[in-house]
Amino acid sequence: MNHFEYVSKSKYMPVKKELIKVINQVQDELREKFTFDYKFIGSSSRNMITYDPKTNKGYDFDINIEVNDFDEYYSAKELKEILMNTFNKVLRSNYHFPCQDSTRVFTIKVYEENPYWKNITNLKGTKIKYSCDFAIVNTINDYQQEYIRFNKNTHEYSWQMQCKGYLLSKKEAYIKKNKLTNELRKIYLDKKNFNTNPNKKSRALYAEAINELYNAHH
Structure with missing residues (x-):
């Protein structure tokens, strides 16, 4: 049995505001290249954020980023690298931790004791306070989206189709x-x-x- 419990709104709202502040800084940095919209999805959009205090994973947020690149000027690889590099620039200046790439998203993690950037590789076992997964998406219609997928074996980036959800x-x-x-x-x-x-x-x-x-x- 797990030991999940709900994170109170008074606890997660200051964090959510900090994430929005970071996103807004990234938007300002990239305004001459492209603009993007963002949306909190999943548990953070319905006040149902959970965490298991018996683990070191903390609680998490999920955010979709939709780039306004109507002429498809940037490739999937360029979009993800530009966004990750810009988030890293903002995070390096203010929070001392980088984002990490994965197949479907890139992630930022905040530890209980904020480490300096140079020590980020020595945090195995350190308790995570919270994390945030960013997916880069493009909405096709009411039922479908595509997202940028990173193939770890070939190190290639591509747009892949996905269902938008359970239509609930x-x-x-x-x-x-x-x-x-x-x-x-x-x-x-x-x-x-x-x-x-x-x-x-x-x-x-x-x-x-x-x-x-x-x-x-x-």
Whole structure:
């Protein structure tokens, strides 16, 4: 069994504001190249951020970045490298930690004791206070998005199609209208704590909780 609990709004909101401040600085730095929009998604967009105090992973945010590059002037590789380098520039100046690249996203991590940039490689086992995953996306329509994927074997970047999600908006509206949000929070937290499948992500557990509650009341 896991030991997830909810992060209070009073705890995560100052962090969210700091992340927005960083993003705004990056937007200012890149304004002569391109502009971009950003959107908090997942648990941070619905006040359902969780963390397990028994681990050293902290809590996390997920943000989609959508670049306004309508003429496709930049390649997938150029977009991700420009964004990562600019985030690193802002982070290096103010926070002393870099972002890390991965297959679908790039990530920034803040540790309980903020390390200096030069010591970032010596943090194995250090407790993470919070992290943030940034995905670079392009919306095709109401049902589809493409995202920049990094192939770690070939070191190539490319746009890949993905489904936008579970299309739960009507069921979420029903739950909110009928004041079932607290019940949803309990079901979702239980599913996270009793989940034994490491490949089942939070978004899948949330979709299960939504469907279970909707079907029980509708």
